[in-house]
Amino acid sequence: MNRQDKEQYVIQLYKENKSTREIAELVHMSFRDIGAVIRKVKLEADGERGHLEEDDDIKSKSKTTQAIKLFSEGNSPVEVAIKLDLPTDQVLAIYREFWELEGMYGLAQIYEEAKYDVHDLLRLHRIAKVRGIEKRDIISVFDLIKYNQLETMQWTAGYLRSEINRLEWEKRSSTNRHTRLREFFGHQDVG
Numbered sequence: 001m002n003r004q005d006k007e008q009y010v011i012q013l014y015k016e017n018k019s020t021r022e023i024a025e026l027v028h029m030s031f032r033d034i035g036a037v038i039r040k041v042k043l044e045a046d047g048e049r050g051h052l053e054e055d056d057d058i059k060s061k062s063k064t065t066q067a068i069k070l071f072s073e074g075n076s077p078v079e080v081a082i083k084l085d086l087p088t089d090q091v092l093a094i095y096r097e098f099w100e101l102e103g104m105y106g107l108a109q110i111y112e113e114a115k116y117d118v119h120d121l122l123r124l125h126r127i128a129k130v131r132g133i134e135k136r137d138i139i140s141v142f143d144l145i146k147y148n149q150l151e152t153m154q155w156t157a158g159y160l161r162s163e164i165n166r167l168e169w170e171k172r173s174s175t176n177r178h179t180r181l182r183e184f185f186g187h188q189d190v191g
Helices: 003-015 020-027 031-049 055-059 063-072 077-084 088-101 105-130 135-146 150-186
Strands: none
Touching (some): 003 020, 003 031, 020 031, 063 088, 135 150
16 A cells, blocks of 8 residues: 555545544554644645634644644654753643643653653664564564563574584584585495
8 A cells, every 4th residue: 555545445444433542553654643644634624614724823823733733733842842941841731631632642651651761762763663663573572571481482493402402412413424424435345
């Protein structure tokens, strides 16, 4: 499915009142990209109805409203902090509110639980993505840990590695013996 097909599918699912999370699972797009498509559809609908807001109107709103608008347009917290000259803690609080407004309660909850370990969490996500580790693989590993099977598997893997090394050594030894025997019998005079 190309980019245009995906966008059309997002629009269809949005019109079916699917949540951003449901759309992301079906279309395999990021929340940010889905939000951009939905915003485009909303802007087109507003434009058709003649309700397109003017920039001056938004500037008369509170900093929180302005920040939420900027987030909805895909701006990062850093960009919002700079554009609105707001302190970091206030921008992050508004960003969490934005997540909740967009139906990303799970993301807001994960952030609250792991706020001091977010970099590690993101690093783990990137590693899994780069290595092509699927969600089901991660769940399987957690199940192994939960049921104390990981240590047994690690021991088994170590044992099998040592067996492979032993068999490779035997193979080399056998090959060397075979070569010596061929040389010995190949050099014998038949008389």
